[in-house]
Amino acid sequence: MTQRSLAEWLAYLERLHPSAIDMGLERSREVAGRLGLSRPAPKVITVTGTNGKGSTCAFLASLLRAQGLKVGVYSSPHLLRYNERVQIDGQQASDEALCEAFTAVEAARSDTSLTYFEMGTLAAFWLFEQASLDAAVLEVGLGGRLDAVNLIDADLALITSIGVDHADWLGDTRESVAFEKAGILRPGMPALCGDFDPPLPLLERVAEVDAPFFLRCRDFDLSIGERHWSWYGLTARGEVLRLADLPLLDLPMENAALALQAYALLDLPWDNDCIASALQATKVIGRLDRRRLNWQGKSLTLLLDVGHNPHAAQFLAGRLQVSQPAGRRLAVFGLLADKDLPGVVAPLLAEVKHWGVTPLPTERSRSAPELHGHLLACAAQAEMHADVASALQAQCERAVEGDEILLFGSFFCVAEALMWLERHAQEGVQDGNAG
Numbered sequence: 001m002t003q004r005s006l007a008e009w010l011a012y013l014e015r016l017h018p019s020a021i022d023m024g025l026e027r028s029r030e031v032a033g034r035l036g037l038s039r040p041a042p043k044v045i046t047v048t049g050t051n052g053k054g055s056t057c058a059f060l061a062s063l064l065r066a067q068g069l070k071v072g073v074y075s076s077p078h079l080l081r082y083n084e085r086v087q088i089d090g091q092q093a094s095d096e097a098l099c100e101a102f103t104a105v106e107a108a109r110s111d112t113s114l115t116y117f118e119m120g121t122l123a124a125f126w127l128f129e130q131a132s133l134d135a136a137v138l139e140v141g142l143g144g145r146l147d148a149v150n151l152i153d154a155d156l157a158l159i160t161s162i163g164v165d166h167a168d169w170l171g172d173t174r175e176s177v178a179f180e181k182a183g184i185l186r187p188g189m190p191a192l193c194g195d196f197d198p199p200l201p202l203l204e205r206v207a208e209v210d211a212p213f214f215l216r217c218r219d220f221d222l223s224i225g226e227r228h229w230s231w232y233g234l235t236a237r238g239e240v241l242r243l244a245d246l247p248l249l250d251l252p253m254e255n256a257a258l259a260l261q262a263y264a265l266l267d268l269p270w271d272n273d274c275i276a277s278a279l280q281a282t283k284v285i286g287r288l289d290r291r292r293l294n295w296q297g298k299s300l301t302l303l304l305d306v307g308h309n310p311h312a313a314q315f316l317a318g319r320l321q322v323s324q325p326a327g328r329r330l331a332v333f334g335l336l337a338d339k340d341l342p343g344v345v346a347p348l349l350a351e352v353k354h355w356g357v358t359p360l361p362t363e364r365s366r367s368a369p370e371l372h373g374h375l376l377a378c379a380a381q382a383e384m385h386a387d388v389a390s391a392l393q394a395q396c397e398r399a400v401e402g403d404e405i406l407l408f409g410s411f412f413c414v415a416e417a418l419m420w421l422e423r424h425a426q427e428g429v430q431d432g433n434a435g
Helices: 006-016 026-035 053-065 095-109 116-130 174-184 200-209 253-264 272-280 310-321 341-351 368-377 388-398 411-426
Strands: 043-048 071-074 086-088 135-139 156-159 191-193 213-215 221-224 228-234 240-247 289-295 298-305 329-333 354-357 382-384 404-408 431-433
Touching (some): 006 095, 006 116, 026 095, 026 116, 043 053, 043 174, 053 071, 053 135, 053 253, 071 116, 086 116, 095 116, 156 253, 174 200, 191 253, 221 253, 240 272, 253 272, 289 388, 289 411, 329 388, 329 411, 354 368, 354 388, 388 411
Parallel strands (some): 043 135, 043 156, 071 135, 156 191, 191 213, 298 404, 329 354, 329 404, 354 382
Antiparallel strands (some): 071 086, 228 240, 289 298, 289 431
């Protein structure tokens, strides 16, 4: 077989299975057996949830690596490059390593059809086994019970939040979503939940598998002040741990609190300064990602966030309320057709002065006229654009010194914005992390 480039492999994977999503573990389990895969690392932490998975995984990886552990992180989707999905010891997997892994999975699958995500998951597990990791942090792609990541028995199972999203696959109630996400729990292994009001199916699963259960507001929690935040939680032996006067973080501190509780159960060294530094150093591209942009002599702030469901929009609105720009807040907004448009827009109407709406570069996108019409019906100021780049440029031209441009609604939206920023950085436009 002629050696494929990574781009050729990814194009091949997109054509490999008749549907992009095909829930179930049978195919992946069969191929994993042929590959001889066992566990990607001696210690495995699996993370699911409606929102907050990516930042929780990032916080956990930072905490573990601060103790000198070699950590693998598997996450999805990616924003710009597929390599973002597989990180080993803080570095993205190389094109060469990914191609080698895909070659191994392809040889093992024979005539078993795998989806794009299933192939990627098995490739990540294969790479992790080769890397002799100390720990692996695995982000569920969709749901939990039938997701390919759930092939692995987790030592710790984390559920960040429970809201309605992907209703076609997970059901249209919090109860149905909770049932699917609870599928990552294992008998006798600790389960953690960052949602302080978990639906009954999760609690029933906890009881069924007799899992030690750590619940926010009961076993661990946080408090956020104007300049600092604090945390308390429990060790595996039930001892209370506390952290006070932690520096505020750019990423959601609720997810840091969940990661801290997971870390507290791992019987690793507990040094307050080391932990605070690890949390402070954690960054995730596209999640409350604030950047400065010098546009035609104006100093503007861009805030990129991949939030695309009502739960994420409500969280984002809360963060915006306590972080007001010196000037106005303008928005660039695109949304997929299967997302709850009224539910995403409503929390943010009071926070945005003017909306620039745009279709996304996928057939699954809502149209600009649909977005525009809904915003006008909500008495919001809005105008339509052909694509994310033109919408972002128009808002930059509209903005004055001190204004902030919020770009959100989809991974597609943020990815397009990041590519726009890269192009303009190469052309001499200055941008950088605003901290």
